[in-house]
Amino acid sequence: MGHFAFICCLVSGLWVNIAAYVYRQRVMLQFMDHEKQLVNLEQLANSVPGALYQLERSPDGQLKFNYVSQGVEAIFGCSAESLANDVTLLSEIIHPDDLQSVLSSMHNSARYQYLWVKEYRVIKNGRVSWIYGHAVTSQQADGSTLWNGQMLDITERKMLELKVEENQRNLMLAERVAGLGHWQLDLETGQSLWSDTMYNLHGLDKAKVTxxxxLTIERTHPEDRQAVTEAINAVKQSGARDVEHRIMLGDGEIRWLRRSGIYRIDEAGREIIFGTTQDITDYKELELKLRETGGNDEHTGFYNRRLMLQSLQRRFSLYQAHSEHQYYIMVVRVANNAETLKIVSKIVRQNIQDYDTPGCLGKGIIVVLMSTLSAEQNKNCLKATRQLLEQHEIEHKIALECAQITDLRFDDVLLRALI
Incomplete structure (x- = not known):
């Protein structure tokens, strides 16, 4: 019986030792597996762009990094170990102009438990870099706060953004100085996109209109709406077009604008007109003053030969530089005597618009540089002038001509009208 008990004790002890050994091996395998998992996670963290981290704020407000991946060295210029050991390095790394903003945004994300997102600058090796940070905020049972997130160096992208913003500011400044705005029009929907200067040119509040x-036609002077509509319809055929017209502001003020547009089909297949609009009121008023003061022909009161040729040359130069700057001229040839010229000039004056530019080139030739690009309106003016000349039984030749792309000089336009 005693031998049996002894054998049982030996067997029992053996099983205990075996069980202990198996347990130790299992724990060791679990530890090794855990270590392997940690290594894999570390490798994964170091392979993603930027740096991964876990930042903790204790209930008393103390910050510490529980984890930072090795990628932080490329972002902050310091090792993950040094940052984990001394979180106060952040106050030296983050740009002093952005430090308070970063801390405030983190405080708010902890308070209201929302995703923390921030772009800020850091000083790395004496140079400024831009960092994009985002983190999930979570409140712990002990009152501490965790931020599990990622940091990315976005310096290259940010520099491009800042350059675009600078160019946009410069463009807006140039537009304000030149009285020039830019726009685009979707021909299918009729919707437009305007730069800020466009609203100023039209005397409109950006927040109150679309x-x-x-809207463009509504603000256009009633006498010029047909010309604007025709120009928009024609740009699809010609590829580019220019039109000068008046607009009416809310206080009754009249402004002169020059619109230039080009036709394009965008990547989505939409028909779009891209264009610019310039305030030319001062130029138009100067033309009117010149017409009313010196430099006029003694018989007609129109521009004399010198001033008229200057106006025609200026308009032709615009046409050569930008084919969309089309223009019409009306030419009347009558007997070259003072009495006839006085009657004819009066008839012409009755039928043209205030901002058309009439001139006398001598030898009984009167030329009118039309302010509108509306072919229909200009033809109506020609017809009315011809009817009155016929009523006075004045022998005449009258013609309306438009600049053509084959014209080498403005004389070519005149010659076609006189032939």
Whole structure:
């Protein structure tokens, strides 16, 4: 019986030792597996762009990094170990102008438990870099706060953004100085996109209106709406077009604008007109003053030969530089005597618009540089002038001509009208 008990004790002890050995091996394998998992996670963290981290804020407000991947060295210029050991390095790394903003945004994300997102500058090796940070904020049972997130160096992208913003500011400044705005029009929907200067040119509040073709026509002077509509319809055929017209502001003020547009089909297949609009009121008023003061022909009161040729040359130069700057001229040839010229000039004056530019070139030739690009309106003016000349039984030749792309000089336009 005693031998049996002894054998049982030996067997029992053996099983205990075996069980202990198996347990130790299992724990060791679990530890090794855990270590392997940690290594894999570390490798994964170091392979993603930027740096991964876990930042903890204790209930008393103390910050510490529980984890930072090795990628932080490329972002902050310091090792993950040094940052984990001394979180106060952040106050030296983050740009002094951005430090308070970063801390405030973190405080708010902890308070309201929302995703923390921030772009800020850091000073790395004496140079400024831009960092994009985002983190999930979570409140712990002990009152501490965790931020599990990622940091990315976005310096290259940010520099491009800042350059675009600078160019945009410069463009807006140039537009304000030149009285020039830019726009685009969707021909299918009639909706427009305007630069800020466009609202100023039209005397409109950006917050209260939606740009559209209908709004443009509404603000256009009633006598010029047909010309604007024809120019928009024609740009699809010609590829580019220019039109000068008046607009009416809310206080009754009249402004002169020059619109230039080019036709394009965008990547989505939409028909779009891209264009610019310039305030030319001062130029138009100067033309009117010149017409009313010196430099006029003694018989007609129109521009004399010198001033008229200057106006024609200026308009032709615009046409050569930008084919969309089309123009029409009306030419009347009558007997070259003072009495006839006085009667004819009066008839012409009755039928042209205030901002058309009439001139006398001598030898009984009167030329009118039309202010509108509306072919229909100009033809109506020609017809009315011809009827009155016929009523006075004045022998005449009258013609309307438009600049053509084959014209080498403005004389070519005149010659076609006189032939």
């Amino acid at each position: 740009p559209s073709l209908a």
